[in-house]
Amino acid sequence: MIIFGSPRRYLQGRDAIARLGEEVAKLGKTAVLVADAHVLDLVGAKAQASCKAAGIVLTPITFGGEITHAEVERMAGLCGANPPEVVIAAGGGKTIDAGKFLSGKIKAKLATMPTVASNDSPTSHIIVVYDENHKLTGVEKLAGNPDLVLVDTAVIAKAPAALLSAGIGDAIVKRFEVEQCVGVRGNNVFGGRSPLTALALAHACYDTVRVDAVAALAAVGRGEPDEALERMIEASVLMSGLAFESGGLSVCHAMTRGLSAVPGPASALHGHQVAYGLLVQLALEGRAADFIADIRGFFAQVGLPLSLADLGFTGGAAEIATIAELTAQAAHMKHFERPVSALDLVAAIESVEAAALVKKDAA
Structure with a gap:
């Protein structure tokens, strides 16, 4: 049986935050805004004004910075005996x-911003949980995807x-991962077979990234959204x-299990890891050498890692073995055209590293 899941509603555009109140009002009349201190300074006042105009009582909750079970329990405690109807997660x-984890715990609707x-992450029902040392410890799932995703491209x-x-890194890998999962007739995140729709989206995502990523980065350099950035944001x-x-x-995503366990790569952004x-x-x-x-070459253009050193890695063979062993144990590894051992992964990593050295020597 194929299964396809998605958010209930998606809005994207310049100054979209002005629409936050009227959109959240469709979900409830009381809400909390979960954000770190920087993001509260960045969007808190606009979110508050938009919600107030729509008759919504909005209370900010400052996120501590790491998504642990203890942090979510702390935030749930701040919601009190009468929890809000909506959790707005911004950042x-x-x-x-x-914010997802909190919404599930207090049984509230969810808006991501x-x-x-x-x-x-804003569109998915998956929650990646870490420990206090920033090591990935597991994955939780909400009952469904967010009720609202609101993306202000000016921000x-x-x-x-x-x-x-x-974000470019996280997006470009999906074509190759979905192709493998479909090829082995594996299950998707919802526990069903992958619909052709998902494969088409993965290819459209890849094509958009390849066409618009460089121009989108230039728009970010100017601090102003343009059509290339709008398309890139929709893709990512x-x-x-x-x-x-x-x-x-x-x-690609199985690798996060290993990379998050060694110094250097553990602190790298998720999109750079994958x-x-x-x-x-x-x-x-x-794959062919020219491919x-x-x-x-594209990675070099958009600031994606070409070697473990680009992820901050300073270790040696022992740490590479750790990456390979933990990656080989990840559930996503079964979505590959053949069984892959830790030794296979070590060999693949070594070939990637060798290619990086050749490029460096040529330069």
């Missing part, structure tokens, strides 16, 4: 996942370019999210 991936386009245009680069937030949840994941994972997946697939060279 990057971890804050949005924290990304202030960066660094990943596709995202002013975010650091490195964050959009991460909406297309990418729909593709991965309904299409399935493979080696982008490196794509280079490993392409090596495992045995890999094209991908690596």
Whole structure:
């Protein structure tokens, strides 16, 4: 049986935050705004004004910075005995996942409002949980996708370019992961088969990224949204999210299990981790040299990692073995055309690293 999931409503555009109140009013009359201190300074006043105009009582909750069970319990306690009807999660991936977790715990509707386009968390029902040492510990799931996703592109245009680069990385991998999952007739994140719709979205996402990523980064450099940035944001937030949840994941995202366990890569942005994972997946697939060279050339253009060193890695063979062992154990690894061992992964990583050295020597 195929299963396709998605948010109930998606809005994107310049100054979209002005629509927040009227959109949230369709979900409830009381809400909390979960955001870190920086994002509260950035969008808190506009969100409050929009909600007040729509008759919504909005209370801010400052997110502590890491999505742990303890942090979510703390925020739930702040909601009191009469929890709000709506949780609005604003910020990057971890804050949005924290808001998701909170909404599930207090049984509230969920609105996500990304202030960066660094990943596709805003559209999904997946929650990635960490410990206090920033190590990935597991994944939780909401009963459904967000009720509302509201994306203000004027805000995202002013975010650091490195964050959009991460979003480009998170988006470009979906074509290759969904292809593998569909190829082995694996289950998607909803536990069903992948519909052709998800594969089409994954390809559209890839094509959009390749056409618009460089110009979108230039728009972020100017701090002003344009059509290229609008398309890139749609790809990195909406297309990418729909593709991965309904299409399935493979080696690229399995790599986060290993990379998050070693110093350096553990602190890298999620989109940069999975982008490196794509280079490993392409090596495992045995892709042609010219195809890999094209991908690596694109990575260089948009600030994506070409080596473990680009992720902050300073270790050696022992740490690479750790990455490979943990990655081989990840559930997504079963969505690949053949069984992959830790030794296979070490060999693939070594080939990626060798290609980076050749490029460096040539330069």
